Amino acid sequence: MNNNFSNLEENIKVFIDKIGIKNPPVIKKFFIGKGDPIRAAIIYMNGISNKNIIDRDILKPLMINVKEDILHSKELPTYLCERYIYMSDTYVEEDIDNAVNSVKRGKTVILINDISNFIVVDTTGGKIREISEPVSESFMRGPREGFVENLEVNLSMLQRIVKDNNLSIETITVGRRSKTDVSIVYIDDVADKDIVNNIKNRVSAIDVDVVQESGIVEQLIEKYPYTIFPQVVTTEKPDRVVANIMEGRLAIIVEGTPFAMILPAIFTDFFQSVEDYYERTIISSFVRILRIISVLIVITLPSIYLIFIRFNTELIPIKFIIPIIQSRKDIALPPLLEILSMEIVLEFLREGGLRLPSKIGQTLSVVGGFIIGDAAIRARIVSPATIVVVGVAAVATFVIPNYEMSLSIRLIRFPILFLSNLLGVLGIAAGFYILVIHLYSLDSFGVPYLLSNKHRDLKDICIRAPLWKMDERPRSIPNNNPIRQTNFRNKFRRKK
Template structure:
């Protein structure tokens, strides 16, 4: 085929998508005054059967008329011969390249400056399944996948509001990963939204392959141990976050969706808190916050009491502790530190091993190491008990990233307790609280206890019908989320 104009268009497309991955098929459209044409697509991203059946076959075999007189040939071909609904006529070659890289097939006509784009994308996708790390008894059984459009469709099914907005971006100069910012137009704070957009547009890197990479690029406090974005694999949690006035960032290639702004309280709440009854949810939340306090405090307080302030321990506990420590080779500080280190090793090995054997390795490994340490007089039973309780308490933190942060911060508090005793524990808590109050997430305080209305959904979970307003700590354009409809039918005004 010697059509120079057609070849120049093809070469321009190939130059931007890479010759080694592209497939080019030249053909002729029509039998009366035929027109030279070609299709271009990427191998492995398209369904060839669709191309052969719905694109090439009708254009090569069924066009019997003179097409030279048709004014807008691409539109005419789409309307009469291409039996597919998802077709686009595009003039901008940059947009053509964008869609071809995502599985579309482009038809190039020699006598037209426009291109026909057809969605023929097809590749292996993971089925929608329950998130393995966020199981809910009464919640939905669906979780996000690695496909952007699939994830956005799940959010759309949860929120059918006309104000639900989705803005798409490309991040990474080489990876060119699709990213979507999802928010509700009349609820979200525009200053927060604009700041999120500004930071995403400013990213200048080769690739952004996961939301964990993205959040490190746009966060404020790099050296803070606390996560500054809340992430989840559950569409119902993202829908609830959007309705509170937050923005969700969905990245193609990862099932983990993050939300901004985020506060510390978000990491200690679960979706089942709102699906269960008030008393049950409040009780579970008290357990969680108690567990976090114990993770921070129990090892360091135990160390401070037996090393510096043994007079504060009741006498009936002193004698068993002293007797259990006879002949122990390690100091109390090294006992606790070594056992915490062993638990972290077991936890890490359990994560990296196949799921079928990871639990066995963790349980058996912990039992063997603990028993051997006791028999060898390396640690005392009391120390092993304290460290075991601390490990169990850390498992009650629902968010994995926050659980990691809490466990890491407990070690500096332990060191302070080894140096200053109970005063060191107090100093550690002081700096933790000071740090939590000093950081923010896109202008929203990370820990804000100044809003009285927010206490309905922090340490306790009030009845849902009493939470008529969105969280005050997250400034929104529409603070009211529901009306006081219970007054219509409730039995008592004092309920």
């Protein structure tokens, strides 16, 4: 929409009407020049604009430093930007709707009487959270900075790491009322164009009132809303985002949240950490194998214990069966309810610990677990062996590095537990069969979810090969530039 008004008062009224009288902007009228000065005004939003910058770099130069007679002309806004306004990010805007949107985002607009154009100055300010360590991701090695709630700061962290001119950042505004900026980040000559266009089209198609968090965008663009498995990887770490976009993936960063989304994602991505690449290959491979074992323990250990107790006690070694029988004497609950009750209590403690302040939450989880477990054993509600099995499975969930996937794995063990109670060993087999079929049926934005059919990718799935051997990008993620490094190690490889 082009501005059809040039009168100062009319323009101010249009701005107030478009911004809303319930949330009026700050308006300051003043004069520019000497002799026959020109009437002007600035408009900005209180709280999201930096008043010190406005006073020092806009009002002072225009009100005090202009010592000449100013002539009305279409070039006046450009002349003032180039000669008197100290800010580097200034431009002339012709569309009043764009100018209004700039004010809503913390910028300052300068209106000049009888001039239809506007001067837009970036005075974005207000208090934001300082860059700090990510809260949701613990690590021992690597950069300590994490994303914050400010989109410009988050993008600047990526730009400091990646200085490639192929780094592409495209920003789309979503939300009819919130007008939230959503940035899509990728490497232009690496990312697959079909995937890029697919994701851009999905984000552009979002038509809701408010977008407050990246999780809302995730749910609005995902293909399988009813699966329990996450289809994008979320992270607070800029280095993890960079590592993934270098493989041909895309990152989506939403204004107002420190959580970035990485997509497409495959199943094994959720059991890997960027820290794996900072450690030596044997250490990283051992940790990855440990994570796989922990997943199997979480899913199967309670069910296997239930099968041994209920169906196949003859498989338990004699040294163990006598203590187990003695510990189960006079137990009030059957084995299924024993395990189920303790699992649910642990979930209560875990979720309660997350919602409470950190120190109180940790105390609640540890002390609550000890007290409830000891009381349950003394009351003969559950056996000590059940407490051990449930406790080991609970500890194993903490090895899974991704919280969303950890929730999914914890949820899977309940249907498998019920199947095991009904069918024994066949129940576990049936549960895994259904699980694998479901995972094979999923895809993340066109990329198969479960396993890659590219054998070269195996060097970075269950184990992590030496970095110098990973000369190609993962073939499971479509990309336009498969080679990421040369065989430079030949220059200084050990001679036999």
